[in-house]
Amino acid sequence: MVNVLIVEDSRVSRESFERQLSAAENYFVAATLENAANAVIACMRNNIDLVLMDICTADDESGLVAAAKIKAQHPKIRVIMMTSMPEVSFLRKAKESGCDGFWYKEESQLSLVEACDLVMAGEFPWPKETPPVMIRLARSDEFTDRELDVIRELALGRRYEEIAASLYVSTNTVKYHIKNVLQKTGFHSAIQLVAEVVEKRLVLPKY
C-alpha cells in the first residue's frame, strides 16, 4: 500500500484527487493539506511514500520550495508536482528540486492514478515542455529565456534600472528585450504585456 499525502489548496480539486486515489486499490490517502510548508512537517513521521504537491498553495507557500525540502530530508519519498499553470519555469524548478514527476492537471494525457503508478515504478515520462499559451500574437514558446527573465522582472513591478541590476545587464539591453517582446506580441506597452502574461499565468514570480 502506498501512503499518499495530498497538498492542494482548492478544496474541490483536493477532494477529487482523494476520491480518485481512494478508489484505486494500492493507494491510501494519509492526509490532505492546503499549505505546502505544513507538508514538510507531515513528512517527518507517518511513513509517507508519495506526495502529490500543488505548486501554488495556501498562504502563497510554494510547493516547489516545500518539495525541495522534502526531497533533501527524505530522498525515498516520491514527489509529484501538480499544476494547471503554464508558468515556464515550473518544470525546470521541479527538476532541480529532485521531484519524481510533473503532472499538468488539465493538459496531461495521463490520469492522476496512472501518473502515480508510473512514478512509483520509476518510469514517469518527464514532460518535455510547458504547454504553450498565446500571449496576444505570440506563442509563449517564441520567447527566449532572457526575454522571459525580463518579463518575470517586469511582473515583479521592477523598473528598467532595477531589472538591469538584477540580471547584470545594461538598461539598454533590458529595453532591447522589451522592445522585441512587444514586437512579437503586438502590445504597445509593458503594462499591457505584464497584465496578459500574469492573466495567462505564463509568469508567476512569487513561486
Added chain:
Amino acid sequence: MKTKRYHHYKDAALIRHAIDSCPDGILVAAMDGRPILANQAINEISLQLTGSTVMNAQEFWNQVEEHALQPFADTAEGGVLACLVDGRVWQFTRRSLTIHQTEVYQYDAAEVTELYRYQKELRASNARTQRLHERQRDLMKEIVQNNLEKEALQAKMHIHDEIGQALILTRNALETKESPMEMDNLYSMWENLIRDMENAAVSKNVKVSDPEEELKQVAAMIGCRVRFSGRQPRERKALLLLYAGIREALTNAVRHAGADELLVEIKESGSFYEVSIGSNGTRPVESTVREGRGLGGLRKRIESEGGEMNVRVSGSVVLELKIPRGENTEG
C-alpha cells in the same frame, strides 16, 4: 603726482566696471555686516529682497534665507536658493575669507532659473512615475486575485457541466432500464457530484485558509500538541509570520528536543506582537543554538518585515519573535 592719482582712480574705475558687469552677484562684507564691496547685480537683488541696495550684509543674508526655496537634491555644498519678485531664481553662497589678517564674508549669487525649472519638472516627473509604478504594483495584485477567483468559477462551471451529463445519463438509464451494475455507477456518479456541490457552495469566494486548524493537524501527525495563549494577530501578514515561526519551532522541538507539546504565547505591545514559543522538550540542548537554513531563513523573513527574532536557551529552547502589527489585511 596728479597723474599717478589719476591712474589709480582710473584702475579702480576699471575694476568697478568689471565687477559691475559680472552677471553674478558679488558682495564682500565685514563680519559685522558692513559692506566693503557690492556689485550691481547683488544690489539689484538686494533691492528686490529688502527694498534697498545692500546696507547690511547680515540683514541681506537673513532676507535670502527667509525667501529660501527647497534646495536641489544635488546641491550638497549648502547653497541657498531664493526666488525674487521678478521670478528669477538665484543660488546664494556665503563663505568667510581672511584678507590682510581681517576676516570678512564673501557672498556670491548665481542665477539658476532655468536649472531650477528643469529640476522642478524632473521632480514632478519622478513623482508621476512613482505614482504610476505604485498603480502598476496594485494592478498586478488585482490580476493575481482575479485569476484565483476565475479558477474557483471554472471549478463551479465544471460541476455544472457534470450535472448536465449526469442528468442526461440518468434519463437514458430510466428510459432504457440499465443493468444494476451501470445503475450502481450512476449512483456513485451522483454521490460524487453532491459532494463536489457541497464544496463549491462554500467556496463562493476565494477561501482564506485557516492556518491554526491545519497546523494543529500536522502537529498531531508528528505527535505534538500546540497550545495557544493570547489573541492571535488579526492582520493576515502578521498571522502568516507567526505561523512560519511556529512551524520552525515545532520542527526543531520535535526533532531535537523530543517535545510533545508546544506553547505559543502572544502579547500585543504597541505596534508589535510579542511572541514566545517554547516546548516541553526534555532532551539536553547546547547553551547556544546554531542557526541553520531553517532558523536563518525565518530570521531573514521576520527582519525583512521589520520584526525581530531571538533564540533563548533556558533549559529548553525558546523562540522569541517581535512581529509588526502593520495594516489590517484580514480576509
